[in-house]
Amino acid sequence: MTKLLITEITRMGPAFCVIGLQHDQQKFQSIRPVSATANSWLHFPHQRGEILECSLTPFCGAPPHVEDRISTHGFRKRSTVAENDVAGYLRKAECSDSLSGLFECRIYENKRGSGTHALPGEARRSICGCRTQNLRLELCGNELRATLVLSSGELLRDLPVVDRDWLDFMDAALADSRGANRAARFERFLNSQFHSKIMSCPHHFARIGLTRPYREVCWLMLDTLFPLPQTDWLEEF
Amino acid sequence: MARHPIRSPGGEDSFRRIVDACFRGEAGSSVPLPGDTADLIETGVLDSMAWVSFLRAVETASGTSDLGSDLNEQPASIASILAALRSSNKGSLPSGDKKRGVAGSVSSSAAFLSGSSSVQGSRVVPSEEVDRAFHMPVGKLRKRAGIESLAYAADGESELALGARAAEEALRAASCGAQELDWVIATSETHHDYPALAAQLHSRLLVREDCGALDVGGGCLGLLNALAVAQSLIGSGAARRVAVITADVHSRVLTPERVAGEFGGLFGDGASAFLVRREPGSPVGASYRLGDFLFGCAGQYAAAIQVAARIGGGLDVQFDGEALSRAAITRLEKVITAVETRSGISRASVGGFATHQPNPRLLTLLAKQCGVSPSAFPPICRTAGNLGSSMCGAALHAALQNAAKMKPAERKPIFLASLGPGLLFGGSWLTPA
Numbered sequence: 164m165t166k167l168l169i170t171e172i173t174r175m176g177p178a179f180c181v182i183g184l185q186h187d188q189q190k191f192q193s194i195r196p197v198s199a200t201a202n203s204w205l206h207f208p209h210q211r212g213e214i215l216e217c218s219l220t221p222f223c224g225a226p227p228h229v230e231d232r233i234s235t236h237g238f239r240k241r242s243t244v245a246e247n248d249v250a251g252y253l254r255k256a257e258c259s260d261s262l263s264g265l266f267e268c269r270i271y272e273n274k275r276g277s278g279t280h281a282l283p284g285e286a287r288r289s290i291c292g293c294r295t296q297n298l299r300l301e302l303c304g305n306e307l308r309a310t311l312v313l314s315s316g317e318l319l320r321d322l323p324v325v326d327r328d329w330l331d332f333m334d335a336a337l338a339d340s341r342g343a344n345r346a347a348r349f350e351r352f353l354n355s356q357f358h359s360k361i362m363s364c365p366h367h368f369a370r371i372g373l374t375r376p377y378r379e380v381c382w383l384m385l386d387t388l389f390p391l392p393q394t395d396w397l398e399e400f
Numbered sequence: 401m402a403r404h405p406i407r408s409p410g411g412e413d414s415f416r417r418i419v420d421a422c423f424r425g426e427a428g429s430s431v432p433l434p435g436d437t438a439d440l441i442e443t444g445v446l447d448s449m450a451w452v453s454f455l456r457a458v459e460t461a462s463g464t465s466d467l468g469s470d471l472n473e474q475p476a477s478i479a480s481i482l483a484a485l486r487s488s489n490k491g492s493l494p495s496g497d498k499k500r501g502v503a504g505s506v507s508s509s510a511a512f513l514s515g516s517s518s519v520q521g522s523r524v525v526p527s528e529e530v531d532r533a534f535h536m537p538v539g540k541l542r543k544r545a546g547i548e549s550l551a552y553a554a555d556g557e558s559e560l561a562l563g564a565r566a567a568e569e570a571l572r573a574a575s576c577g578a579q580e581l582d583w584v585i586a587t588s589e590t591h592h593d594y595p596a597l598a599a600q601l602h603s604r605l606l607v608r609e610d611c612g613a614l615d616v617g618g619g620c621l622g623l624l625n626a627l628a629v630a631q632s633l634i635g636s637g638a639a640r641r642v643a644v645i646t647a648d649v650h651s652r653v654l655t656p657e658r659v660a661g662e663f664g665g666l667f668g669d670g671a672s673a674f675l676v677r678r679e680p681g682s683p684v685g686a687s688y689r690l691g692d693f694l695f696g697c698a699g700q701y702a703a704a705i706q707v708a709a710r711i712g713g714g715l716d717v718q719f720d721g722e723a724l725s726r727a728a729i730t731r732l733e734k735v736i737t738a739v740e741t742r743s744g745i746s747r748a749s750v751g752g753f754a755t756h757q758p759n760p761r762l763l764t765l766l767a768k769q770c771g772v773s774p775s776a777f778p779p780i781c782r783t784a785g786n787l788g789s790s791m792c793g794a795a796l797h798a799a800l801q802n803a804a805k806m807k808p809a810e811r812k813p814i815f816l817a818s819l820g821p822g823l824l825f826g827g828s829w830l831t832p833a
Contacts, residue, residue, distance in 0.1 A: 262700060269723075271701060274424045276453030279700060295422060303468030304455050304476060306448050318699025330526055337473075346472035400737060 167194060167245060169213050171290075171326040171387040178203035178326075180232065182290060182386070183215070183373075184252055191256040193290045194219065197233040202375060205209060211328065211391070212249050214241045218344055222361075225372055227266060227286030227381060250366035250389040258292040258316035265291045265371055270383065277321040280380040281373055289373040290386060298361060298369065298388070300324065300353045302346060307333050309385040311369065320369070322385045332392035352400035364390040402493040414744065415462070415485045421477055421741045422457040426450050436479040437574075461741035463692060464488045477510035478696055483744050493556045510688045512833050513682035514676055515574025517566045518797035520551035520784050521651065523670030534665040541665055546760030548784035551668040552651040559591040562671035563647030564604045570673035571605075571643065574681055578605045582639035583612040585629055587622030589645050589788040590653045601645055612639075620756050621695075621820030622646060622789030623672065623796070624828060628693040630676040637814050640678045647671035648788035663719040666759060668785030672793025680833035688800070688814065693742055694735070701727040701823035728758050733769050735817040735827035743813070743829045747772055750829075751812030752799030756819050757781035780800070792818045809833065 167183030170193070174180075180203045185194045194217060207278065209215060215238040223232025242253070259265045268285035272278075298311040307324040324330065336349040337342075361367055372386035420433065440446045446454060453470065459467045462485055470484040525548050540833065553562065565587065571578060579623055584607060586598035587812060598613035610809045617626040630642035650667035653727035658664070681685035706718040732755055739772050740747050753776050757763050760782045767774040779799030787794055796816065803811045812833040819825050 209639045218504075261703065269726075270699065270700065272730060273453055274734060275457060276422070276450075277456035278449055278453055301468070302472050303452050305473065306452050308452060310469075316699075318702065320700070321456065323449060323452075328760065350469060350472070397751040 164215050165194075165219050166218060166241065167196065167215050167217060168249065168252060169209055169211050169215060170249055171372075172207060172209075172211055172327040173372070174330050174387050175203045175325070176314070178205050178237070179207045179327060180204075181201065183207075184256055185221045186252075186317065191252055192232045193256055194232055194246060195228065195230040195290075196238075197225070197231050199233050199235075202231070209238060209240065211241075212244045212246060214244060215239060216241050218301060227268075227283055227289045228279065229288055229292060229377065234265070246270055246391060247366040249279060250368045250385075252268050253292050253368055253387075254372065255383075257290060258294075260294065262315065262317040262319070263315060265292070265293065265383075266373060271380075274338060278381045278382055279322075283376040283379070283381055285379060286373060290370060291372075292368060292370045295369055297366070298367075299318075300329075300357060300388075301348055302333075302353065302390075305346075309369075310336070311385075314351055319371070322383055323374070324385045324388070328388050328391045329388055332396075335397055341397075352396070356396070361388070361390065407717040409768060414488045415482055415489075417740055418419055418461045419458060419481055422461055423478070423735070424455055428608050430473045434478065436482070436646075437475070437477050439477055441476045446476075452810065453543060455481070460694065460696070460738045463490075463742065466704060482721065485488055490635075500735065511634040511676050512678070512680045513627075513676055513690060513800075513830060514687040515570040515572075515576060515675035516673065516800050517569035518564050518790070518794040519566045519569070519645070519670060519674040520787070520794070521553035521562070521572075521649070523552040523554045524783070525552050527665075530665045531789045534659075534661060535656065536662060536665060540662065543615075544761070544797040545666065546663075546764070547666070547782050547785055550665075551670060553649045553669040553786075554753060557649070559588050559597055559647035559649050559671070560600045562649070563588075563597065563601055563645045563668065563673070564819050566647070566671040566673035567601065567605055567643055567645050570675050574675040574677075576608045576641060576677075577674055577676055580642050581605075581607045581611050581641050583614060583630070583633055583642040584644060585614050585616060585626045585644050585646075587616050587618065587626045588648050589617075589619045589622065590648045590650055597645075597647060601643075605643070609642075618789070618824055618826075619822075620786075620788050620791055620821035621818045621824045621826050623792045624693065624695070624816060624818050627674070627676065627690065627816075627828070628695070628821045628826075631690050631693070634676060634678050642676045643673060644676055645673045646788075646790040646793045650785075650788060658713070658715045659717050661719075662721060663717055666786045666789055668781075670784060670787040670790040670794055672790045672797055674793070674796070677707070682720040686804070686808075687833040691797055691829040691831065693826060693828045694738055694742065695824070695826040698727070698731055698823045698825060699730075702821075704823070705821050707821075715775075722739045725758070725762055728756070728762060728819055729766055729769055731819055731823060731825050732756065732766055732817050736815060738825040739815050739817065740830050745813050745815075745829060748817070749812060750776065750815050751796075751803055752814045753777045753817070754796035754799050755817045757795060758786055765818055792816065803832070 218236040219232035267287040369386040373381035633639040654664035703726040
C-alpha cells in the first residue's frame with residue numbers, strides 16, 4: 164500500500180484529476196493516481212491535505228505524464244495535513260524558478276492568440292511547483308485565468324485556472340443568489356483584496372501543470388494556488 | 401493592451417473583419433463561420449482555451465483592452481464580441497478613462513512622415529575581423545548569421561554626430577528648417593551620458609529654445625516608441641512638427657573586453673531620423689500617413705536577453721541566442737499579423753517591411769514564415785549588422801527610398817514591426833498620403 168498526501172484536485176470538464184505526494188527515501192515525488200480506464204475521476208470524495216492509503220501499480224505513464232500510476236483499489240483516508248504544511252511539502256517536491264526548468268523543456272507561445280504550451284516529446288514531467296514574484300487572477304469571457312511572474316522574471320500569461328477549490332470559489336462568487344453585478348464585484352475583489360491575501364501569505368505557492376496532449380501540444384495551466392480561497396472572503400465583495 | 405479602441409472608419413465592417421480574421425486564425429480556415437448568436441463553447445466550436453485565445457487576438461487586433469472583462473456574464477458568441485466592440489468604440493475615452501488606462505495601442509490621429517534619413521558608421525569592418533576580435537571561429541558571423549560586414553563608427557563619430565547628421569538630412573529632405581520643430585524625440589540603446597541625447601541634439605541642431613527635447617527607451621523598439629509619442633503630440637495639438645531621431649554606437653559599448661562571444665559581434669553603428677508633421681508635405685505622394693500603433697511585452701522571453709552593468713565597468717550579458725531567435729520570429733510574425741488585421745491591409749499588398757533585423761538569417765526566416773518575398777525587407781543588417789534602435793529606422797528609410805523611385809499612384813503601404821528586450825514588441829503601418 165502507498166500513502167499519498169493529496170496536494171491537488173483539478174477540474175477537467177465534468178471530472179477531476181488528482182495529484183498527490185509520495186514520500187520515498189527522503190524524496191517527495193508527485194504521483195497522479197488514475198483509474199484503469201480513464202485519466203480522471205468522475206467522483207472523488209476526498210479533499211486536499213488528506214493522506215490516503217491506496218494501491219498503485221509501479222508503472223509510469225507515458226511522457227510527459229510520467230507521474231501517472233494506475234490505482235487498483237479504493238482510497239482509504241488515514242489522516243489530514245494542514246494547508247500550510249501541504250505547501251511546505253510541495254516546496255520539497257518538483258520545483259523550478261525558471262520557465263525552461265518547469266518541465267525541463269522549451270516552452271512555446273501560441274502563435275495565434277494566448278496561452279503557452281510544451282511539446283509532449285520534449286517535456287520530462289507534467290507538474291512542477293514554482294515561487295512567484297507576482298500573481299494575478301482575471302475573469303476573461305467567463306473563464307478564470309492566471310498571469311504570474313516566476314522568480315527568474317519570466318512571465319506566464321493567461322494560464323487556465325483548473326484548481327477545484329478556486330473554481331468552486333468562482334462559482335460561489337458568481338452564483339445567482341449573490342445579486343447584481345456579480346462578475347464586476349468578483350473582478351474588483353481579484354484586483355484588490357485578493358492580491359494582498361495571496362502575496363502576503365507565508366505559504367503562498369503555485370504549481371503549474373500540463374494538459375494531456377491535445378492537437379500535439381500540452382498547454383500550461385495553473386493546477387494549484389496556495390493559499391486556498393476561504394468561504395468568508397465571499398462576504399468581502 | 402489598448403488605451404483607445406480602434407476608431408472604426410468602416411464602422412461595423414471593420415469590427416466584423418477583425419472578428420472574422422481572428423476566428424479563422426483560431427479555429428482554422430476550414431471551420432465554417434458560426435452564426436452570430438451561437439455559443440462557441442456550448443456548441444463545441446471552440447474549447448475554453450481557444451475561446452480566451454480568440455478574445456485575446458481580437459483585443460490585440462482591435463486595440464480594445466478589456467474585451468474579456470466586458471464579456472463576463474455574456475454568451476460566448478460572436479454577437480457578444482461585436483456588441484462589446486461597438487460599446488468600446490462609443491466610449492472612446494481618452495485620458496480620464498481609468499478602466500482603459502493601460503499600456504497598449506495608440507490610435508492614429510493624422511500625422512505624416514515627410515522626411516527621412518539614415519546614416520551608418522563609416523568604418524566598414526569585414527565580419528571575419530569581428531569574429532577574431534570576439535574570439536569566435538573565423539567565418540561564424542557570415543555562416544551562422546549571414547553578416548558580411550559591420551558598420552562601425554570612425555573616430556569623431558558618436559551617437560550625437562551620427563544622429564545630428566541623420567536629422568539634418570531628414571529636415572533637408574522635408575524642406576523643414578530646424579527652427580520649425582516643436583519637439584526633438586531621441587532614442588538610443590547605447591547613449592547613457594548626461595546631458596541626454598535629445599538635449600545634445602537640441603543644441604546641435606539649433607532648434608528654438610522652446611522646442612521640447614525628450615528621450616524615449618525601448619532598445620531596438622525605440623523608433624516605434626518615439627514615432628508613437630510624436631503622433632500623440634501631434635494628435636493632441638501640442639506639436640505641429642516633430643523630429644524623431646535614433647542613434648546607436650554599439651562598437652564602443654559592446655567591446656570584446658566587456659562582452660565575450662557572439663553577442664557583441666552582431667551589432668553595428670548607425671542613426672536614422674524622420675520628420676513627423678500634422679499635414680502632408682509636398683509634393684503630393686511624398687509623405688506617408690502613420691497608422692495606429694500596437695505595443696506590448698511578452699515577458700515569457702525576458703530571460704533570453706539581459707544585459708546589466710557590472711561593478712568595475714564590465715557587462716553581465718545573458719544571451720540565449722536560440723531562444724531569442726525563436727521568440728523574435730514568432731513575435732514579429734504575430735505583430736505583422738496583428739498589423740495586417742488592424743489595418744485591413746493584406747501583407748501581400750505591402751511595398752516594404754521595415755522591421756527589426758536581428759541578423760540576415762533570421763530576416764530570411766521571417767519572410768518565409770510570413771509568406772512574403774525576402775526582397776520586401778531592405779537588407780540593412782547584411783552589411784551593417786544589427787543597429788539597435790536605428791535598425792528599424794534604417795529599414796524604414798530604405799523602404800521609403802525604394803517607394804520614392806515609383807510614381808506616387810504606385811506606392812504601396814509599409815509595415816513596421818520591431819522588438820526590444822523584455823520582450824517588448826510593437827507594430828504599425830504607413831500609407832501613402
